[in-house]
Amino acid sequence: xxxxxxxxxxxxxxxHAGLPCIFVRLTGCNLRCTWCDxxxxxxxxxxxxxxxxxxxxxxxxxxxxxxxxxxxPGVSLVELTGGEPLLQPEVVPLAEELxxxxxxxxxxxxxxxxxxxxxxxxxxxxxxxxxxxGEANTFRLENxxxxxxxxxxxxxxxxxxxxxxxxxxxxxxxxxxRVRQVLFSPVHADPEGSWPGLEARQLxxxxxxxxxxxxxxxxxxxxxxxxxxxxx
Ligand code: SF4
Numbered sequence: 001x002x003x004x005x006x007x008x009x010x011x012x013x014x015x016h017a018g019l020p021c022i023f024v025r026l027t028g029c030n031l032r033c034t035w036c037d038x039x040x041x042x043x044x045x046x047x048x049x050x051x052x053x054x055x056x057x058x059x060x061x062x063x064x065x066x067x068x069x070x071x072x073p074g075v076s077l078v079e080l081t082g083g084e085p086l087l088q089p090e091v092v093p094l095a096e097e098l099x100x101x102x103x104x105x106x107x108x109x110x111x112x113x114x115x116x117x118x119x120x121x122x123x124x125x126x127x128x129x130x131x132x133x134g135e136a137n138t139f140r141l142e143n144x145x146x147x148x149x150x151x152x153x154x155x156x157x158x159x160x161x162x163x164x165x166x167x168x169x170x171x172x173x174x175x176x177x178r179v180r181q182v183l184f185s186p187v188h189a190d191p192e193g194s195w196p197g198l199e200a201r202q203l204x205x206x207x208x209x210x211x212x213x214x215x216x217x218x219x220x221x222x223x224x225x226x227x228x229x230x231x232x
Contacts, residue, residue, distance in 0.1 A: 001090040002027040002045035003053060004083065007231040008060045008075060012221035014125050014152050015181050016106065021077040022060045024053060026091065029083040031110055034134040035158060035187045035195045040230065041083040050094045054101060061103070079106040086113035095122045112138040116146040124151040125183075128169055130162035147179050154183040154217070158198055163206050176213040185217040191228045 004025040011021040025038070027045030048056075061074040078098050085091045086109050095105050099121060108125045109115060112135075115124050126143060129135040133156065147153070153175050155166035166184055169175070175182045184207060189197030200218060207216055225232045 001048060001050065001053070001088050001094070003048050004041040004045045005231055006053065006056050006060065009232045010221060010224060011077065011079065011106075012219045013108075013154070013185065013217050014106070014183060015215065016077060016123075017217065017220050019077055020075045021079050021106075022057050022075055022103075023079050023081055024057065024085075024094075026080065026082045026085040026088055028087050029110075030087060031084065031112060031129070031135045031138060033129065033156075034132065035156070035190070037188070037190070037227075038081075038083065050090055050097055053094055054097045057098065057103070058101065076102065076104055077106065078103045079108060081108040084110050084113060086115065086118075092117055092119075095119060110135075110138065111143055112140060114140060114146075115143050120148055121150075124148075125154055126151065127154050127156065128166070130155055130157060130165050132158040132162050136165075144173055144178065149180060151179045152181045152183055153179050154185060156185050156187055157203055158187040158196075160206070162198075163203065167210060167212060170212070170214065182214040183217045184212075184214045185219065188219055188222050188227060191226070 004027045006024050008022050011017055011019045025041055027041055029042055057078055063074050080091055085107055098105050106123045111126045111128050128139045157163050170182050186198040186200050186203045204216055221232050
């Protein structure tokens, strides 16, 4: 498999936000969202075996110092991300190996690739691309049937038009009753000015005005570190 980076950081999104997490970023994506903040993962990367990746994750999971009395110290959460991780079929045995090693595994995917081949226990964070992502209508509707009670659906919202799309999609497909959480996240402005952001306060006010059963998500790592920092 081809890997862009493996690193330890704080989970910035989803209901797991704030937890220490090891990220495995797989190389390559078949979409080109206008506000993509990981375009560096489209090309290049390093070839690694599933075993190499699991070993590197194990190394990163170990604490820097032994904590007295801790039965199972270290990081237990791993996220498989990209790019689009589901473009590489080895992601399935990788998720299985990581779970067999005792990790809780999340996968973040665009929603365009089928998720049904993944083990049920893998927590799927599935995007539905909104119109102003430039990748509207890429969501694979049959993925809705493969979602479970631990999974989450995420909309990244750039404009009022995106918000209305997300609101209607959530209602039409009864998402709040299908998954653990529906997430609405404002686009974070590009620090180099390549795309504008959506004010978090604006999105909060729209959600509150409609009383939607969704969780607003901010990309925590962009507040802890510089928004353009890589490997965090
Ligand atoms: S699907 Fe994700 S990695 Fe691919 S272009 Fe969109 S935001 Fe970037």
